[in-house]
Amino acid sequence: MSQIFTVTNLNERIKARLENDPRLHDLWAQGEVSNFVHHRSGHMYFTLKDQDSQISCVLFKGQAGGVETEVRNGMNVLLFGDVAVYRPQGRVQLVARAIKRDSGLGFRFMQFEALKKRLEEEGLFDQEQKRPLPPYPERIGIVTSLHGAALRDVLRTIGSYPARIIISPAKVQGEGAEESIVSALFALQGRTDLIIICRGGGSAEDLWCFNSEVVARAVYSCDSPVISAVGHETDVTITDFAADVRAATPTAAAKIAVPDVADLRIKLQQIQVRIARALWTDLERKEERMEYLQRSLSPARMYSLTADLRQRLDHLSDRLDSAMARELKERRSRLDGIRGRLAAVSPQATLQRGYALVRSQRGGLVMAWEDVRPGEELVLVLGRGGLRCRVMECIEEREGWE
Amino acid sequence: MSREEVGLEEALEELERIVSELEGGKMSLERSLELYERGMRLVRLCNLRLDSAQRRIECLTGEVPSDLL
Numbered sequence: 001m002s003q004i005f006t007v008t009n010l011n012e013r014i015k016a017r018l019e020n021d022p023r024l025h026d027l028w029a030q031g032e033v034s035n036f037v038h039h040r041s042g043h044m045y046f047t048l049k050d051q052d053s054q055i056s057c058v059l060f061k062g063q064a065g066g067v068e069t070e071v072r073n074g075m076n077v078l079l080f081g082d083v084a085v086y087r088p089q090g091r092v093q094l095v096a097r098a099i100k101r102d103s104g105l106g107f108r109f110m111q112f113e114a115l116k117k118r119l120e121e122e123g124l125f126d127q128e129q130k131r132p133l134p135p136y137p138e139r140i141g142i143v144t145s146l147h148g149a150a151l152r153d154v155l156r157t158i159g160s161y162p163a164r165i166i167i168s169p170a171k172v173q174g175e176g177a178e179e180s181i182v183s184a185l186f187a188l189q190g191r192t193d194l195i196i197i198c199r200g201g202g203s204a205e206d207l208w209c210f211n212s213e214v215v216a217r218a219v220y221s222c223d224s225p226v227i228s229a230v231g232h233e234t235d236v237t238i239t240d241f242a243a244d245v246r247a248a249t250p251t252a253a254a255k256i257a258v259p260d261v262a263d264l265r266i267k268l269q270q271i272q273v274r275i276a277r278a279l280w281t282d283l284e285r286k287e288e289r290m291e292y293l294q295r296s297l298s299p300a301r302m303y304s305l306t307a308d309l310r311q312r313l314d315h316l317s318d319r320l321d322s323a324m325a326r327e328l329k330e331r332r333s334r335l336d337g338i339r340g341r342l343a344a345v346s347p348q349a350t351l352q353r354g355y356a357l358v359r360s361q362r363g364g365l366v367m368a369w370e371d372v373r374p375g376e377e378l379v380l381v382l383g384r385g386g387l388r389c390r391v392m393e394c395i396e397e398r399e400g401w402e
Numbered sequence: 403m404s405r406e407e408v409g410l411e412e413a414l415e416e417l418e419r420i421v422s423e424l425e426g427g428k429m430s431l432e433r434s435l436e437l438y439e440r441g442m443r444l445v446r447l448c449n450l451r452l453d454s455a456q457r458r459i460e461c462l463t464g465e466v467p468s469d470l471l
Contacts, residue, residue, distance in 0.1 A: 134411065135411060135414075136409075136410035136411040136414065138409060138410070138411075146461070146463075146467060147467070151470070152469075152470070155459070155470060160452070162410070162451045162452060162454060163458075164458045164460070165458065165459045165460070166460050166461075166462060167459065167460065167461040167462065167466065167470075168461075168462045168463075169461065169462070169463050184462075187462050188462075261452055264410075264448075264452060265449070265452060267414075268445050268448050268449060268452075271414075271417050271418075271421060271441070271445060272441075272442070272445045274421045274424075274425070275417075275420060275421055275424060275437075275438060275441040275442065275445075276438075278421060278424035278425045278427070279424060279434055279435070279437075279438040281425075281427065282424065282427045282429075282434045283431075283434070285427060286431060
C-alpha cells in the first residue's frame with residue numbers, strides 16, 4: 001500500500017532519517033570551496049566540491065572559532081561537522097563546526113581522527129585500562145632506534161638507578177617502521193617490568209608510524225605497563241593514547257620510569273633512623289617495665305606484704321579460738337544433759353525404788369539360784385547402804401516369793 | 403639474582419612492615435632484635451645495590467653501541 005506524503009511530511013521524514021544517523025555526525029569532509037558568501041548575519045554559506053560532486057555547506061556565526069584560516073573560493077579545505085536537512089528547501093547540507101586548510105596532510109589527518117575515534121570507542125584508551133607503573137622497576141625495556149638521541153636521553157636520565165636495561169631496537173620512521181616497532185615490542189614479552197617506547201622530535205611524516213593501528217594494539221597488549229614519548233611536547237600520537245602513561249619527551253619518560261637514586265638513598269637513611277629509634281624506644285619501654293616490676297618486689301614492699309599476712313593470720317586465729325571456746329561450752333552443756341539422762345536409767349535409781357543388787361564374795365552379780373551355795377556369804381547393795389547375809393537355802397521355784 | 407642481591411621493591415616493602423611492627427612495639431625482646439637486624443641488613447643490601455652503579459645494558463639484536471656503555 002503506497003502512502004501519499006505532503007512535501008512537508010516527506011522532507012521531515014528525510015530530515016529525521018538523515019539526522020538520526022550517527023555516521024553522518026562528527027565527520028570530516030575534504031574538498032574545494034566555491035560560491036563562498038560571508039553573510040552580514042555572520043553565517044558563512046558555500047559549496048564544497050570535488051571533480052564529480054558537490055554539497056551545500058553552512059557555518060553558523062557561533063562556530064566562527066572553529067575556522068582556522070580565511071576561507072576563499074578555490075581553497076582546498078577539511079571540514080568537520082554534521083549532515084543536516086534544510087526542510088523549507090529540501091536541501092541536504094553540511095553544517096560545519098570547523099574548517100582547516102588542507103595542506104596535503106588532510107587525508108592523513110582524517111585517518112588519524114577516524115582511527116582515534118574507532119579505538120576510543122573500542123575502549124583501548126579507557127582510563128580504567130591503564131596499569132600502574134612499578135615503583136622500583138628491575139627490568140626496563142626500551143623500544144626505539146639504536147642510534148637516536150632519544151635512547152641516549154633515556155639512558156642518561158635513568159643514570160645509576162640499578163635496573164637491567166633491555167634495548168629492543170626498532171626503525172622509528174619511514175618504510176617498514178610500523179612492523180619494526182610491533183616486533184620490537186613483542187620481542188620484550190615476558191622480559192620486563194616496564195617498557196618505554198620513544199623517539200625524538202621530527203616532522204609529522206616522520207612520526208606517522210606511531211599513529212598506526214597495529215602499533216597502538218601492540219602497545220595496548222604489552223604484558224607490562226608502557227610509557228610512550230614520541231616527538232616533542234606538542235606531538236600527540238595514537239600510540240600515546242594507547243600507552244599506560246604518556247610522557248612529553250623521552251627524558252620525561254625516563255624520569256617517570258625510575259625513582260631518583262639520591263631520593264632513594266635519603267629514604268633508606270630515614271628508614272634506618274626509624275628502625276633504630278623504634279628499637280631504642282622499645283628497649284626503653286621494656287626497661288621501664290622491668291624497673292616497675294623491680295620496685296614492686298622491693299624489701300619494704302615485701303615486709304608490708306608479710307605484715308598484712310601476719311595480721312590476717314592473727315585475726316583468723318582469734319576467730320578460731322573463740323569458735324573453739326564456744327564449741328567446748330556447747331559440748332559441755334550437752335554432756336551434762338546426757339549425764340542427767342544416763343543417771344535416770346542407772347541401777348542407783350532402781351535401787352532407790354526398793355530393788356537390791358546381789359554380789360557374791362567373788363565380786364560377781366548373782367543372777368540365779370544356782371550361782372550360790374547354802375551357807376555362802378553374799379552382799380546386798382541397797383538404795384542406801386548394804387547388807388552382809390548368809391544363804392540359808394537355794395530354791396529353784398520362785399512361787400510364793402513374789 | 404644472587405643471595406646477597408635484593409629486589410628494591412620487595413626490600414622497601416619489607417622495610418615498611420618492619421618499621422611499623424617495631425614502632426607498634428608489642429613484641430618480645432628477641433623479636434625486636436630480630437626485626438632490627440633484618441631491617442639493618444635490608445638497608446645495607448639496598449645501599450649496596452645503589453652503589454653498584456655498574457650499568458647493565460643489553461640489546462636484543464646484538465651488540466650495544468659502545469657510546470652507551
